[in-house]
Amino acid sequence: MGIADLIATFIMKEMSGGGEVELQRRELADRFGCVPSQINYVISTRFSPEHGFIVESRRGGGGYIRISRVTSDRRSLLMHAVNSIGSSIDIRSANAILSNLASAEVISEEVASAALAAVGETALKAAAPEVRPYIRAGILKQILVNTIR
Numbered sequence: 156m157g158i159a160d161l162i163a164t165f166i167m168k169e170m171s172g173g174g175e176v177e178l179q180r181r182e183l184a185d186r187f188g189c190v191p192s193q194i195n196y197v198i199s200t201r202f203s204p205e206h207g208f209i210v211e212s213r214r215g216g217g218g219y220i221r222i223s224r225v226t227s228d229r230r231s232l233l234m235h236a237v238n239s240i241g242s243s244i245d246i247r248s249a250n251a252i253l254s255n256l257a258s259a260e261v262i263s264e265e266v267a268s269a270a271l272a273a274v275g276e277t278a279l280k281a282a283a284p285e286v287r288p289y290i291r292a293g294i295l296k297q298i299l300v301n302t303i304r
Contacts, residue, residue: 204239
């Protein structure tokens with residue numbers, strides 16, 4: 156298990172009590188014998204909105220990182236996902252969002268699979284590569300909004 160996995164596992168264990176944890180970057184880096192930028196990497200790749208987390212951060216001497224798992228009703232989780240998409244999205248992030256929503260049983264595996272096909276490179280090949288992320292975001296948002304009932 157690599158250092159990133161160890162850090163992510165530690166953070167998840169710390170969150171198990173209440174779905175939220177507040178950490179100090181420097182203390183965490185000291186604990187795992189790494190540089191603070193490694194902590195930033197883990198947080199940005201494993202605890203992003205696409206993965207169902209909200210991260211608040213304040214830098215500086217007394218700085219902290221607060222990580223919260225988004226736990227709400229189905230509608231709120233879907234709207235959180237829609238809002239995290241922005242005006243463009245790459246296929247990897249779209250896959251992560253759909254996978255997380257399916258894992259949390261917010262959408263069915265079938266809907267996730269169909270949505271991924273609808274926003275995939277094959278479906279969008281008629282569009283110029285530079286506009287695909289924008290088209291993908293619009294389609295994905297519409298699919299998710301239309302699953303809210």
